[in-house]
Amino acid sequence: MESAIVKTNFNFPGQKQQYIGKVRDVYNINDDYLVMIVSDRISAFDVVLPKGIPFKGQVLNQIASKFLDATVDIVPNWKVATPDPMVTIGHLCEPFKVEMVIRGYLTGHAWREYKAGKRTLCGVSLPEGMIENQKFSEPIITPTTKAAHGHDEDISREEILSQGIVSEEDYIQLEKYTRELFARGTQMADKMGLILVDTKYEFGKKDGKIYLIDEIHTPDSSRYFYNEGYAERLQNGEQQRQLSKEFVRQWLIENGFQGKEGQQVPTMNESFINSVSERYIELFEKITGDEFVKAKAEDVHARIEKNVNACLQALHK
Structure with missing residues (x-):
């Protein structure tokens, strides 16, 4: 099984704060830009499940990037660059x-x-x-x-x-x-x-x-x-x-979990995790029409840090 990225803890130049969401780790750069790293965490019923899904972050980031580009004529969007398969850098907005x-x-x-x-x-x-x-x-x-x-x-x-x-x-x-x-x-x-x-x-x-x-x-x-x-x-x-993601919710419901108090998240075995990863990749290819190219999995943290630092440096020139 490929390893999933479920946690990041970077210190980028100009970083003011870090926000950990259910799936995304967001870094504030000088109150001007956000570095959004889409992790491989998966949530359902507002609960982050205990194991990550390999390549899920890359799938989500690259689909979002494609659709942001495809809708910019309708509404301006926050995206400035996608320096890494799992990262988007964009304008810091007041949500x-x-x-x-x-x-x-x-x-x-x-x-x-x-x-x-x-x-x-x-x-x-x-x-x-x-x-x-x-x-x-x-x-x-x-x-x-x-x-x-x-x-x-x-x-x-x-x-x-x-x-x-x-x-x-x-x-x-x-x-x-x-x-x-x-x-x-x-x-x-x-x-x-x-x-x-x-x-x-x-x-x-x-x-x-x-x-x-x-x-x-x-x-x-x-x-x-x-x-x-x-x-x-x-x-x-x-x-x-x-x-x-509804099939994940359905699997949880069938296994007695709906995020209610006292309920335990069912065990996510390797077979289930791989099946979820395959479903995410299938959606990527189906909705974009592009072949999904798995990013190199070795030392992903180092790759992200290098790509983000290079992009921030270019933005601040």
């Missing part, structure tokens, strides 16, 4: 305290809520009589609060505005960007024989300007179905073939 979740289909969390009898999600009314994985008449935006720790919470547009979390002017712009990005992602997925089911976007501000930040259209932030066989599976009440 909005909401994540813009957009759903084209009734699945995942939305389906679990619907199945429990709820007909309103984040202030959006849902019609009666829908079935799992059915397409909405038009995509719905279901924002969540951005929790520093623990679970993100569903929130409505009205609550965001009434609580002053985002100004009305900015929020209208965020909704517009979210719909346009989702339309572009849907279009690109369709060309590859995939359906972009749902996703989330994060935005921030720098010098009064809104930027798209973080990852975009990766299997950690998005769900994809295969187009082929979608209608038949829906009609027959079968589960859709999908490329997303």
